[in-house]
Amino acid sequence: MPLTAKLLIIAIAAQVFLTIAILVLMGRERVPRVMSGEIPVKDIAVDRDAYPLRARLLSNNFDNQFQLPVLFYVAGLLTLFATTPGWIDVILAWLFVASRYVHAAIHVTTNRVHMRFAAYTTGLALLSIFWLWLVLRLVLT
Template sequence: MSLIDKLLILAIAFQVLLTFGILVWMGIERVPRVARGEIAVKDVAVDRDAYPLRARLLSNSFDNQFQLPVLFYVSALLALWSGGAGWVELVLAWLFVALRYVHAAIHVTTNRVYRRFAVYTAGLVVLALLWLWLVLRLVVLAPSM
């Protein structure tokens, strides 16, 4: 396995780590409140409105990790599967993951929507470029059989 492949797998792992980190933080915010009886289970069985703001922000950020990142996982796995992941895929993958960390940090702290949206859009553009490059490399530029 090449160094580029290993670094690409590491980018995937860092995205997964972000998701697990938010999940753990969300559990730390939610579970004790329910356990102490501050929040009744029936009040959170259907929606999150009974939770305090921080717990709702974490929940929204956690949910968001299953939107664009799903397309990232597929693209990274496709790059690895093709046997020819290169520096372009690697740089775009790490840039996407870095932007996801910034997006999550904004989401669970200040939650400044315009700033969060700008970072989300930047991540979307990077992901679109990654997909465009993969299609170009694997379909258009690939030698025909």
């Protein structure tokens, strides 16, 4: 397997690990509160408003890991199975993943919306370029 394919797989795994880490952090915020009775189950059966802010931020960020990253997973897998990944693919993938880590860090700490939006749109731009590059290679070769 070429080094570029391995690096692309590691980038995909890094995005998966981010999602798992957010899930674990969210669980550590939410589960003890419910188990202790601090937050009644009926208060969280429909929405998250009963949780404290940090738990809601983690929950929102976890949801966000199933938006743009889903398109990244498809592009990454398509790249691995339909082409031989090149360095452009690897660089775009890693930059996208880095933007997701920055986005998550902002989202679950300061939640400065302008900074978070900048990280999000950077990731969107990188993902769009990744997809454009992939489609051009698949169609033109």
